[in-house]
Each structure stands twice: as C-alpha cells, then as structure tokens.
Amino acid sequence: MVATVNIKLKDLFNDSLVTRESVHFLINYIDNELGEEDCYDITLDFTGIVFMSRVFADELYKQINLKNIHKSITFANMPLIIKALLKVAKKYKLKERK
DSSP states (O other): EEEEEEEHHHHHTTTTOOOOHHHHHHHHHHHHHHHHHOOEEEEEETTTOOEEOOHHHHHHIIIIIITTTTSSEEEEOOOHHHHHHHHHHHHHHHHOOO
C-alpha cells in the first residue's frame, strides 16, 4: 500500500529556502518521519515560499535525483521563479556529469 504524505515547506523553513544544510534537514526529516520504506508518495508543497537560493536548488536536485531517494517526490504550488531555478540546477548538474 502506498501512503501519500504532504510536506509544507513553509512549516519547516518559514518563507525562504536558503542553505544546503536546510536540504539535509529536509531529507533527514523525510527519513526520520517516514522511515526507509519505499511506500510513500511525497509532495513537497511550496505554498508560501517566496525565495529559494541557487545553493538550496542545487542541493535539492542532487539529493532527490542523484542520491536516488527511494520514494516518489513531487512538487506542488511552486512559484514560477522557483520552478525556473530548479530547472537551471538540473541543467547544470547534467552538464557537470558529462
């Protein structure tokens, strides 16, 4: 059975996503709250987030995509500027791997 979990980032970080350490806190929060099982669909809800740094975006992309987190993670209510920043981080990381 797959459980769906909604994590409101504003509840964890106020309205700004800034440091690499914040990403590590988020990943640890997910692991500690949900365990190591693969049976979760996680939604990261960006409602109320007004700023995300490039450093946060790079690390978030790295942790979710390159570290192969064994959970399904989707984004919701993401402002266009934050969506664009994650797209840049993805492009940069893909170019870095080549």
